[in-house]
Amino acid sequence: MQTPLEIIYSVLAGLPFVLFLANFPLSFFSKKLADKIPKVYLAIMLRGLKAYLSQYIDLSAAEELMLSQLLEVRTYDKKARLTDIGETELYLNFVLSGMLRKYFFRGKEEIITHITPEGSILASGTSFFTKQPSKFIVEAIEPTIVASLNHDNLEKILSSSPKWERAGRLLVQDFFLDKEYWLLDSIRYTPRERFLHLMRERPDLLQRVPQKYLASYLNIKPETFSRLKHLMLSKKKSVPAKK
Amino acid sequence: MNINNLSFQDIVEYLQRYFPVTEEQAEMMMGYCEMRHFDKKVVIVDEGEVDTYLNMVMKGLVRKFVRKGKNEITLQLATEGHIIDSDISFLKQEPSLVVVETIEPTTLVSLSRKKMDEALEKMPGADRMGRQLLLAMFLKKDERHYKLLQHTTRERFVEYVHNHPHMLQRVPQKYLASYLNIKPETFSRLKHLVRKSKP
Numbered sequence: 001m002q003t004p005l006e007i008i009y010s011v012l013a014g015l016p017f018v019l020f021l022a023n024f025p026l027s028f029f030s031k032k033l034a035d036k037i038p039k040v041y042l043a044i045m046l047r048g049l050k051a052y053l054s055q056y057i058d059l060s061a062a063e064e065l066m067l068s069q070l071l072e073v074r075t076y077d078k079k080a081r082l083t084d085i086g087e088t089e090l091y092l093n094f095v096l097s098g099m100l101r102k103y104f105f106r107g108k109e110e111i112i113t114h115i116t117p118e119g120s121i122l123a124s125g126t127s128f129f130t131k132q133p134s135k136f137i138v139e140a141i142e143p144t145i146v147a148s149l150n151h152d153n154l155e156k157i158l159s160s161s162p163k164w165e166r167a168g169r170l171l172v173q174d175f176f177l178d179k180e181y182w183l184l185d186s187i188r189y190t191p192r193e194r195f196l197h198l199m200r201e202r203p204d205l206l207q208r209v210p211q212k213y214l215a216s217y218l219n220i221k222p223e224t225f226s227r228l229k230h231l232m233l234s235k236k237k238s239v240p241a242k243k
Numbered sequence: 244m245n246i247n248n249l250s251f252q253d254i255v256e257y258l259q260r261y262f263p264v265t266e267e268q269a270e271m272m273m274g275y276c277e278m279r280h281f282d283k284k285v286v287i288v289d290e291g292e293v294d295t296y297l298n299m300v301m302k303g304l305v306r307k308f309v310r311k312g313k314n315e316i317t318l319q320l321a322t323e324g325h326i327i328d329s330d331i332s333f334l335k336q337e338p339s340l341v342v343v344e345t346i347e348p349t350t351l352v353s354l355s356r357k358k359m360d361e362a363l364e365k366m367p368g369a370d371r372m373g374r375q376l377l378l379a380m381f382l383k384k385d386e387r388h389y390k391l392l393q394h395t396t397r398e399r400f401v402e403y404v405h406n407h408p409h410m411l412q413r414v415p416q417k418y419l420a421s422y423l424n425i426k427p428e429t430f431s432r433l434k435h436l437v438r439k440s441k442p
Contacts (some may be wrong), residue, residue: 014404075298111392129378135389158374158387165370166363172374173334176381180330183388185310187316 042145045096048119048146052094057167061175066160066230070153076140083138089127092150094119098144100214112216113182115141115209118203125175166235191220195228249299254352257299257372262375270368274276279351288343290351293336296353297311303349304413308421317422319344320414326380339407346414391424399423400433 007135053059061068073096076082082100084090093100095118102114102122113136116122127134128151149157156166185194195218205214206229215225255269264272279298283286288294290310298305305327307319318341321327332339333356354362363369390399403423404411410419411434422428 082301098378104389106393113388113392124384126389129382134338135393159371162370167372168379169370169374172377172381176384177334178332179381179388182310183318183384187311187318188340 004196036173040098040140045145046147048096049094052119052121056170057163062159063164067157070101071147071149071239072150074145074146076146078140078143081137081139083124083127083136085135085137086133087127088131089134090140090150091146092121092123092154093146093148095122096145096147098139098146099141099208100144100146100211101141102136102138102215103216104232110216112213115205115213115217117204117208118237133209141213159197186219191224192216194218194229195220195225199232253301253324254299254344255408260324261326261379262372264372268368268372271351272354272362272372273369274354275362276354280354281345281349281351283345283348286342286344286345287339288332288339290340290342291338292332293422295344295356296351297328297333297356297359298326298351298353300325300327301350301352303345303351304347304440305343305345305349305351305413306418307341307343308418315342315421317418318411320418320422322410322413330380341378346418396423396425397433397436400430401436405438 050059050064053065054114055064074082074091074093076098079107082091085104087208090198095116099115099117101112101116101120102124103110103112105111114122124134124136124139126132127136131151158164185197189197198214198218209226211229212222218225220228251269254273255264255266258264258269258272258367261410266346278301279296281303287296287305300321300323302323302327305321305325306317307314307321307327307329310316318328326428327343329339329341329343331337332341343437362433363373371391380411405418416430417427423430425433
């Protein structure tokens with residue numbers, strides 16, 4: 001729980017962003033959305049986008065404004081689909097709050113390839129870049145707010161300056177590297193190791209994501225996942241007992 | 244780099260499989276590249292080494308694999324026109340997790356990391372070309388991962404052999420089986436499908 005003082009601090013910390021938001025065109029906040037989300041919260045969420053982009057580009061005020069004018073904020077209920085199989089993916093989505101997953105069907109089985117919480121990007125990538133029908137579903141695990149950029153606007157922004165051209169290359173490089181790590185890790189590590197890595201690197205997922213999704217994401221049988229979880233929890237308990 | 248006209252045309256054609264590139268751009272790019280020759284079964288990048296080259300195969304066959312216990316899991320088989328390197332190692336300049344090794348005597352057109360950084364600095368449009376190339380490599384990888392997860396063993400075999408008929412002759416069976424994630428015994432058994440389909 002945050003203390004009242006902490007809440008005041010976090011709102012104050014968001015103030016520069018209220019000024020940043022003052023630059024946003026009205027279309028940026030759909031009417032429905034403006035009703036739902038106080039602007040101050042949206043401002044704090046957008047700070048996440050700026051932090052994410054700062055890995056790739058140092059944005060000037062003018063560049064922030066240009067980006068803000070090209071983004072669309074979209075909201076989704078839990079289990080709503082952003083993109084369905086057969087549809088063409090129109091957007092790259094930055095998750096402002098909530099969590100998304102991406103999956104396909106093998107027969108009746110859902111195979112999850114991505115679980116993406118606030119602070120990073122998800123799309124049915126191949127469909128987005130090739131404009132072919134998606135083979136994947138992109139769906140909200142929690143109520144989710146995304147800032148989305150369509151293909152034309154992505155091109156527009158990436159070709160707007162050498163700085164953005166460079167950022168675009170580095171961004172795509174990271175998409176590529178993520179994919180390579182994902183494949184290598186699935187080969188290099190045992191189910192047990194994959195489970196332990198996830199628990200170490202993203203411990204919050206165990207609370208936020210249904211276990212069967214995590215098992216599918218790690219390509220582990222649900223029974224094995226359960227067993228590993230109990231093993232981990234019982235070990236945790238046994239550690240202080242040894243004192 | 245000194246190359247004759249014939250192989251320059253090949254290079255342009257190979258590059259265009261990845262992204263739209265003009266002859267002029269290809270010529271500029273080649274100014275930063277070098278030609279490298281390797282005998283068969285030569286390790287180009289070993290596990291733990293930092294890969295300093297991005298390579299396009301002009302002639303020959305190169306394999307990328309990861310060691311797992313005593314096994315070698317084949318990740319990529321690159322023939323003429325394919326790009327191969329230890330991706331993570333080259334891009335992040337970290338020790339390689341994988342091994343890149345020739346299967347046949349091989350000629351590569353190679354771009355060193357140093358020259359790549361120089362090109363990104365000096366060559367107009369280099370960032371865009373880099374992005375387009377990385378995107379094409381990403382899409383290829385995405386397609387392969389999807390197929391590995393989605394398709395049955397039999398489907399993977401049939402599709403691969405249909406699209407790459409010459410590879411059965413060029414590549415040792417155990418490498419192909421590993422690449423398609425098929426047990427060697429199963430792979431042998433599936434070969435009857437190929438013989439049957441011949442007229």
